[in-house]
Amino acid sequence: MTSDADAQTATTRHDAPPGTHAANTVSEDEVARFTAIAESWWDAKGKFRPLHQINPVRIAYIRDHVCARLGRDPLAPHPLEGLTLLDIGSGGGLLCEPMRRLGARVTGIDAGERNVAVAKIHAEQSGLDIDYRHIPPEILAQSGETFDVVLNMEVVEHVSDLDLFIESSAALVKPGGAMVVTTLNRTLKSLALAKIGAEYLLRWLPPGTHDWRKFVKPSELAHLLRVHGLILDDLSGMAYGAMKDEWFLSPNDLAVNYLAFAHKP
Numbered sequence: 001m002t003s004d005a006d007a008q009t010a011t012t013r014h015d016a017p018p019g020t021h022a023a024n025t026v027s028e029d030e031v032a033r034f035t036a037i038a039e040s041w042w043d044a045k046g047k048f049r050p051l052h053q054i055n056p057v058r059i060a061y062i063r064d065h066v067c068a069r070l071g072r073d074p075l076a077p078h079p080l081e082g083l084t085l086l087d088i089g090s091g092g093g094l095l096c097e098p099m100r101r102l103g104a105r106v107t108g109i110d111a112g113e114r115n116v117a118v119a120k121i122h123a124e125q126s127g128l129d130i131d132y133r134h135i136p137p138e139i140l141a142q143s144g145e146t147f148d149v150v151l152n153m154e155v156v157e158h159v160s161d162l163d164l165f166i167e168s169s170a171a172l173v174k175p176g177g178a179m180v181v182t183t184l185n186r187t188l189k190s191l192a193l194a195k196i197g198a199e200y201l202l203r204w205l206p207p208g209t210h211d212w213r214k215f216v217k218p219s220e221l222a223h224l225l226r227v228h229g230l231i232l233d234d235l236s237g238m239a240y241g242a243m244k245d246e247w248f249l250s251p252n253d254l255a256v257n258y259l260a261f262a263h264k265p
Helices: 004-013 028-035 049-070 096-101 113-125 137-141 162-171 188-201 218-227
Strands: 084-088 105-109 131-133 147-153 173-184 231-241 246-250 257-263
Touching: 049 096, 049 147, 049 173, 049 231, 049 246, 049 257, 084 096, 096 105, 096 113, 113 131, 137 162, 147 162, 162 173, 162 218, 173 218, 218 231, 218 257
Parallel strands: 084 105, 084 147, 105 131, 147 173
Antiparallel strands: 173 257, 231 246, 231 257
């Protein structure tokens, strides 16, 4: 396991090109927290169990909305064939790998060097060619590279500068491309369930995983997307069913977890 100091050192290695601003979206505390448990990414019963549980919902949402937007068949063997896809805050690759299996050419970026290393090893073991990079979106955006689909899944609530993060992410979307965001709403219900319940009562997540004050209201997200050139097409909630121990889309309940789909004209 890497130490917090190692993780924080890793975040200082992103050198901005000459003549560019030095502002960044990386929260060193957040990077250190996730890097310290990087080896657990692919343990479906470990610290990242909640992400494994919501993954089927996230994958279906991405596939279905991207295909609807681009006129593709979501039930085709490889519905994202030929599309370029960027997963920002890709962690251990829990979304990158299924996106690659759906046919997309996948790039995953993460501010945690150890997370990138774990993701690379797992992809190689799985026989998947995925381009993983240790770089934040604001630096990648300065390169001019763009993608058909950009994913921001469970990451906006962890960044240090939300406006810069959305601006940088939007710049990485090709004209006609799309962005998918999943995050947590800042409500009393989310404080009770996603913070106190999930971290301290049910122990689904390590205590301190989230800062409720950094949760993002749908109206705030919609405003930032619009300001940075994206049009919001859909907002859907995601809820947990205790009887079946599984997550499902709940379109009208945005009080805790929600997903957003937007496109760039």
